[in-house]
Amino acid sequence: MKFLSLILLLGLAPIAAGAAPADEPALPNAAKAAALKSACPNPAPVCDGVTDDTCELQVLLDHGNPEMTVLEIPATPNGCRISNSLYVRSNTHVIQNGLLKLSGYTWPSPSTQVGMYTLLDGTHDIVIEGTGTLDGGHPVYSTLASGCCMGGIVSGGPGIAEPGVEVNDVTIRGLTIRRIPQWPLELDGVHNLLVDGVTAHDSVNSAAIGHQSEDVIVNNLRAYRIADICFSFYRGVENAVISNSIVNQCNGGGISVFSDWPACVGGPLFSKNVVINNNIAYGQSAQEGDTTTGVGGLDVIGLGLDGETNEATSFTFNLAHNHISQGIGMTPGRHGLIAGNMTSDQGQNNYAAGVNLLGAKGVLVSGNSTFDEGEGTTTGLGLHVGTFPASPAIPLPICGSSVPALPAVTTERVSILDNYYYDSAPTPSMLYALISSGAVPVVVAGNTYAPMIGIADAITYGTGSHNADNDNQP
């Protein structure tokens, strides 16, 4: 209690209380030593892996320079330990040299959403980088955390995704973020963001950029063993690129432009102008003895009451292979480009497709190679196109909320041009190169089909469709 009184007097109550402080100007360096002495048990972070360093690290973050605060997380044998979030203010550069691990954190009630680093609302010019590790201490990634949760690096207000929150000019580079009981990254409301060279693994939820974030570059990401989508542009992201990244063993999908109806939050927000370029998404583990397989590769998902969806997504020059279901999907999506990709060996689910278009409007599928789909079956599909089915209302368990009944979405203006479909497996697994669920209005031209188990083209062509200039390869 004495300790709490002291920190209250020093205006540091949010550290102990778990509430986020406002982004006020930091105190000059001269106050740092005095603040440490007054507010915290130790004059500096101990970083022996046992002592709780939260207070000392927070004071160092708070008592920096108005123009630029630099905090180095030292490399020590057992790392630094925190039991609560570290709140990051404007003009801060965190250099993560060593291990920062979380233990002893108690989830407050009512809950606020925080991360091991929480970027305060309204902040700007923040860099968190280094070769060190954030370790959330969650033992098994596929098991939800009891009492829930702490993210890795987050922004977006106490509830995450709160309207009007804005953080500008953020760079996150080079860290490993692991064993996080919630999101390795959940960066909401961030404008002008670069995430480069980050590894996220063995965590419960996605590495996500979401909720009105815009002007986003994600490059060189490695994400694996995630019990959700490995990486997601989640609800209302605009002008965003993910490239040169590798995701695998993703239980909810590899890379997704995703919009849903979250409990207690309300209707979906949709993303637009997203480039997914030159990535690899694969399902099966690269580690010997690990049989986990990811669900899906790359996709666009989300639907509103009036048929609104995510818009303007480009999938170019990616590889998507060995997923349980589809390689690349727009289910549904509006204004799309799927070009120059390679998909293969989707399987386990019967009728798994290399490319799956449900309720796609204005989508070009061109120059892709799709082969050996349906691994372990004789039902593999090259490309499936059809209507996204209507769905009934689904009650959600909290807040009295529900996902409302959503309409069916038909396919419009889909062109399937110049793709190559073949099965080269010793035991053939592909049933059809192209198939539709019902009659669809499509242009199918310039494609090449090698022999399949069934006929190459099983599309039911709707009125006005074109099916021309395709070739069978001997």
Place this chain on the structure above:
Amino acid sequence: MRHILSSRRVARPVVSSRRVRRNLLLLAVLAAFAGGVHAACPSTSPTVTTPVCDGSADDTSALQSMIYAAKFNGAPAIIPATPNGCRVTAPLEVCSDTAVIQRGLLRAKSTWSASSGAFGMYTIADGATDVRIEGSGIVDGSNVSAISGITAGGATLGDYPSSTPNAQRVTIQGMSLKNMGRWPIRIDGTDDLRIDGVTAKDSYYGIEIGHDTKNAALVNLRVSGIEGDCVRLYRGVTESTVSNSLMSDCGALGISVFGDRPAGYAVAHANQNLTIDGNIVRESLVGIQVNSTSGTAVATGVNISANQAHHNHTYGIGVMPCDNCQITSNMTHHNGNAEAPYQPGILVANSRQVKVAANTIYNEGQGTTTGLGIVVLETAPGLPAGARVNITGNLIYDDQSPKTMVGAMGGTLAAPIVSTGNSFSTGLLDYFGYATGSVQRNYLTP
């Protein structure tokens, strides 16, 4: 023909910008003849003085001593993070085998030496090799008109034949550069350059590499609020890439590959073998453009792929001219507006051997009924036989109500074009003047 005229009309600010730049080059030449501002790189380590970096004192001399000494120390010069940052009044010269780590703020004082001419706050010395300038700090030019952020290229921002590069093995990484009266980054005549993770904003020009710079990788750039081009590859840039970057609010072009022959330069140097890949360019005069002035070397071997160009004032992607180039797997939409009618998603002008394939183009021409998909044109006398423009496998459509697009594909003069396998929505016109020998086989999307 109307779209050509409108294109010229909106392009004037670009031309004007070039004139301004030529004048700046001339000023730079005059400054060089006046003796320049640089001391030579020292042959022995200087006495290092500690900068004050209190936001008021002039730290130029102390910081320069740190940077000169870095080569001899074998350790980087660290621009410290202090409460109010460091201040400089003249360029800091960076010599060979030197690493500078920008931790805190470096801001130019308003008393910046006017005689510094075209030099940057960091000026990479002529002939320097193995230079790194990196960090997460901020370089702020204070909107002083003469100031650039980081430059290489000597007093004249040079004319370097490719066999004798000015600087070699230069890395610029991670920092933010803003409020520059000239370029946040201007690198000329450099071999083996990497600019990675840099933010440049609120400046007169953008990030420019030029004058026979080669083997340059520009990646993860965030560039916005630039009066001129956000990113420009200028005169003789070869074997280089711009990728994974975001450009917005550029007064001229988002990404420009430009060649000319300024007054006083003997020859034109062609840009060639370039990749522009995986970028998003928006809300600029033009999205992505390859261009050269009449009579100069035409760019060759440019690959523009996997980009998005949207909501630009005129067209999304244009090559005018570019030989042996391709525009593939891009998405363009919402380019052009009521002030700039008849704008296409993709423009191919006066070019030879160009492939335009697998692009999605939609809803161009906002606020008009004149939006266009792909335009191929030749100013005169018409695209010759052998020009080999190949347009295949693109999707062009307008799904709005009311519609803003009038044409899927078009050109003003008869042209020998292969236009096959494209699909475009009903109501959009294919008004190419297909010359003898052309191939046309396209489809309407239902």
